[in-house]
Amino acid sequence: MARGVDGAPDDLAAAAWWVRAVVAVGVPTAAFGAHALLYGRWIVDDAGITFAYARSIATGAGPVLQPGAEPVEGFSNPAWLGLLVLGRWAGLFDRGTWFGMPDYVAFPKLLALVLVAGVFACCYAVAIAMTRRPALVTVVAGLVTAVVPSFVIWTMSGLENALLALAATGTAAVLVRAVVAGRLLEPSTAVWCGLLAAVAALTRPDGLVYAGAFPLAVLLLLRRADLARAARATALNLLVFAVPVGAYLAWRIAVFGEYLPNTAIAKSQGLPGLAAATRPGELVTYIGWPAALLAVGAVGAVLARPGIRRRALVVLLVPLALAVMAFGVLAPDWMGQLRFATPVWPLAALAGVVAAVVVAPQFVARARIAVVVLAMIAAAVSGLAFVDGLRAFRAAPTAPLCLVAQNTGWTINSYAEIVDVPDPVLAAPDIGGAALVSNLRVVDIVGLADRRIAQFWAVGDIAGLRTHLLRDVRPTFLTLNPDWARLTGLAVDPRLVAGYDKIATSPAGVTDWVRRDALGPGDLDALRIRAAEAVVVDENARRSPRASCGDVLVPAAG
Numbered sequence: 001m002a003r004g005v006d007g008a009p010d011d012l013a014a015a016a017w018w019v020r021a022v023v024a025v026g027v028p029t030a031a032f033g034a035h036a037l038l039y040g041r042w043i044v045d046d047a048g049i050t051f052a053y054a055r056s057i058a059t060g061a062g063p064v065l066q067p068g069a070e071p072v073e074g075f076s077n078p079a080w081l082g083l084l085v086l087g088r089w090a091g092l093f094d095r096g097t098w099f100g101m102p103d104y105v106a107f108p109k110l111l112a113l114v115l116v117a118g119v120f121a122c123c124y125a126v127a128i129a130m131t132r133r134p135a136l137v138t139v140v141a142g143l144v145t146a147v148v149p150s151f152v153i154w155t156m157s158g159l160e161n162a163l164l165a166l167a168a169t170g171t172a173a174v175l176v177r178a179v180v181a182g183r184l185l186e187p188s189t190a191v192w193c194g195l196l197a198a199v200a201a202l203t204r205p206d207g208l209v210y211a212g213a214f215p216l217a218v219l220l221l222l223r224r225a226d227l228a229r230a231a232r233a234t235a236l237n238l239l240v241f242a243v244p245v246g247a248y249l250a251w252r253i254a255v256f257g258e259y260l261p262n263t264a265i266a267k268s269q270g271l272p273g274l275a276a277a278t279r280p281g282e283l284v285t286y287i288g289w290p291a292a293l294l295a296v297g298a299v300g301a302v303l304a305r306p307g308i309r310r311r312a313l314v315v316l317l318v319p320l321a322l323a324v325m326a327f328g329v330l331a332p333d334w335m336g337q338l339r340f341a342t343p344v345w346p347l348a349a350l351a352g353v354v355a356a357v358v359v360a361p362q363f364v365a366r367a368r369i370a371v372v373v374l375a376m377i378a379a380a381v382s383g384l385a386f387v388d389g390l391r392a393f394r395a396a397p398t399a400p401l402c403l404v405a406q407n408t409g410w411t412i413n414s415y416a417e418i419v420d421v422p423d424p425v426l427a428a429p430d431i432g433g434a435a436l437v438s439n440l441r442v443v444d445i446v447g448l449a450d451r452r453i454a455q456f457w458a459v460g461d462i463a464g465l466r467t468h469l470l471r472d473v474r475p476t477f478l479t480l481n482p483d484w485a486r487l488t489g490l491a492v493d494p495r496l497v498a499g500y501d502k503i504a505t506s507p508a509g510v511t512d513w514v515r516r517d518a519l520g521p522g523d524l525d526a527l528r529i530r531a532a533e534a535v536v537v538d539e540n541a542r543r544s545p546r547a548s549c550g551d552v553l554v555p556a557a558g
Helices: 008-037 045-058 076-087 102-129 134-146 149-155 161-180 187-201 205-220 223-256 262-267 279-288 288-302 306-330 344-362 366-397 401-418 431-436 451-459 464-472 482-488 494-499 524-545
Strands: 425-430 442-446 477-480 500-505 511-515
Touching: 008 102, 008 134, 008 205, 045 076, 045 205, 045 431, 045 451, 045 524, 076 102, 076 161, 102 134, 102 149, 102 306, 102 344, 134 149, 134 279, 134 344, 149 161, 149 344, 149 366, 161 187, 161 205, 161 344, 161 425, 187 205, 187 223, 187 306, 262 451, 279 306, 279 344, 279 442, 288 306, 288 344, 288 366, 306 401, 306 494, 401 425, 401 431, 401 477, 401 511, 425 464, 431 500, 464 494, 477 482, 482 524, 494 500, 500 524, 511 524
Parallel strands: 425 442, 425 477
Antiparallel strands: 477 511, 500 511
């Protein structure tokens, strides 16, 4: 189009481009936000551990669970932790409320929403490079992603999932655009992929796999004439990745004395076995076999035809394959809703929709109609499963932060007001909310934030763990839910029965214990009265598991 005297045609074209971009990114982001509202103010308790570390670092106490505690890397998401620290320094997090909503809910959820918008912007960049209908492709792929409960639940959980998803889709966008533009071996491509891989590795330990994205893409598309350039680009990519990751590793060793985060030691993740090869099947089962088969068929059709789109799709599939591999090698997670699959969903949706749009013109009209009917059937099958999962999670969301803050935090604080002992200690398996609100020194039975206990879990020495807790730590109070009572064997250990009195067992099966020699006359009766009062609060909290629990999470009696 020719430029007018005032440049209006060019201005109109630019305005139209921005409108399309805003719609393409805004529609799925709005759908994602609407879906997220169904889970209310729920934040998972594990996020509270990172929140506690963010508070300690931001206030100058150092990388500790509680002020005065030993430095232990009880977090595995330093990049996400850094964003929370910045939020607190800016007065946006762990300070109060935003228009009546606690900022420990509002800030991580809004941050996740922005990061997810970034995910969809990366999808738009890929769609521009590969298709003639980028807005349509982005809206469809984004809406598919936005209706997946697994994606929405865990990106909005207070954990680092949204940041990891952005790093993975960002890598895909850089690779696809570079291949289409013939710039895969350019230094800028290598640098951007290295930086994004570093972000991923510093967001979650399994994010380390994305360091292989650029080298794999280069290897898959390598030509003999480009060997020297490919070697230089790959070396640059790995160097850019290694500098920030190596710097953090050096800091970790200097501060914590370990090569791995304490969380990884406690979880004792070993080498993947044969089961790892079958775990990706869980992803297919979750999304639905009809949808998975249609997507695979479309991808296969594109890969069967030589050309630039095949090359672009190959590099798009690289971060997807790495995301699936990371999910497969990680030990199964007890939290449900496939917490470690977050990057898979936008990458898989994007690959499937892009492939479908690319391959659709090859079909005659009747074949297109048949494919549309099959797609509608697949969507119905997947949708019904998603609705069931959504309803189940709304009814019983995983380990709400506020429930732990109330039961393991404020309730135990009120117990400590009755039992007059110096420096009381609480041992518990759920410690996120407790670390934020407890007046007691918190000992993590699971070992995520406790160096010594992590070693017992790492070697499977559960008897040694019990001895350490009951003989060495000797907590003033001990709280156990049925699962951790079974896993640790503490509830049936004769030393617990001999040295501790049971305060109460809640309707949910959580039992609180107090060390017998810490009790004064009448203390046990007073504790049991206080526990009966706490049951009412507990039941109210369990009836509203998606609610928040006050404007701030700070040490205080409930």
